[in-house]
Amino acid sequence: MKIIYLICYVLWWLMSLLPFRVLYLFSDGLYLLTAHGVKYRHKVIWKNLTESFPEKSEAELRTIEKQFYRQFCDYLMETIKLMTISKAESRRRMVYTGVDEINRLLKDGRSVAVYLGHVFNWEWVTSLPLWITEDCQCCELYHPLENKAMDKLFKKAREKQNALCIPMQESLRKIIQFNQEGHPVVVGYIADQVPLWWNIHHWIDFLHHDTPVLTGSERIVRHTNQAVFYGDIRRVKRGYYQCDMRLMTTEPKKTVEWEITDWYFKMLEESIHRDPANWLWSHNRWKRTHEEFDRDWVEKDGKVVHRENNETSETLKTRLRK
Template structure:
């Protein structure tokens, strides 16, 4: 019964998404403006989390400046939602016009030499539209790592939308195996890593300062990159104007095998912070990113032979 209800929900969601995606973006942006009024002024969606994140990330800014950023975030977030809806039926021509890539000379040169590229991104701008990458790197197989949804039907729906432009979705738990398999087939890869999620306690192997916070960070992507000798690239996303984004491909290290541990992760978060400070309203402030602290970690866990394990009760 539960599976049948999930399937019915999937059909309804698919139908609604498809019909809405047929509307022009200028019409969808009207819905976005109305939705913004609802979630910002009526519901005040995750206001406490957003305000706490902004206040602690930008202690140098006044409350008026922070309120402006928060309002800008709500506008951007609603635009992100309708832009993602549009992705279901958006044509190649429109997507390439609205999601552009620059800094491709060295990037595509490395691909032509047979090297795979690791593109680090954040939850900033419209990361769903980055799936236009196959049109800008025709010599590579483009793929993105993702966490599958628990509901198999909705997972199928989101996977379909994300793969429409030719970029493959690879589940996180299969990432290394799949990447090695594709590389053995002889085609260079462009792999997208959105690596600014909050790690689980047992995955906390590295901490750094990010936006004035002592922050635990994921390092699994770095291990994959170094193991497979992918070049390290930072995708610097800018919102040019409403409905138009640019991603500058900054090739930072091509020989990642020889650089010190955590250097890729450190540089990634340094670059991401620069991008956020340039257009702070474009970051996903509604996520409770700093809910796990070093104090709680030290109280509950310890590292034994390189693994995080619960502390034994005395």
């Protein structure tokens, strides 16, 4: 594993030294390969687009698809650049608005949650520590990759600007620990992923789909009383982004159950409609259906268990790993 990591690290580091103009030439070539050659995940992308925008013509959807491929390839090159990009360059290329309110809350001792989606380029939000008061820690929750070498490599790139990566399973414990030590934190939650069957507690209408959504973020936010913002990322032009921090609530415990999650997805949907090509359409977002859930799963005492064998998430995950 160590040898694989070192090889990948050296290759990534060397490529990240290339100037943006050269990386974008690679991106242009990659676009021709993914969009017109192998047609990377074309069926998934096209299905997602046609079902999400029934009001758009085929010509409009084809344009969005092409733009998505271009921005997806740029995203890959921009993520490579994370390894060596300077702080000054990061501040110039990812600009934040609304951080004054976040810094005010942090100075008052409040921790802050920032809800994000897979909107390009979400990886560059790891530059947020450059805009936050110096005595506060910025954290990013993430799902560790199965390949330990690649997981270590991505973690190293994401933490270059002092954003701490915390595995999802350790998130609540880490956040509580920071609070107990008197250290307010800013925590980034990318919450538009597909939940596992045993983590489905809430469904919403999202982009014309009956959609199961992650609710763990809201549970953490309410438990730790974090002020909640939505990070609205806009692509200004190639290689330049703006993230508007939009306040959702400073009193999460006064909201009703799943209200914060509903707000988040409504705001994310608005972002997607504003710039449809800027969301990760290659992700099979709607592979779990309500019909399958109702057939095979049931909630008992706050836990989702399999109807047939009454397995909880822990026992089922253990059996599936065997």
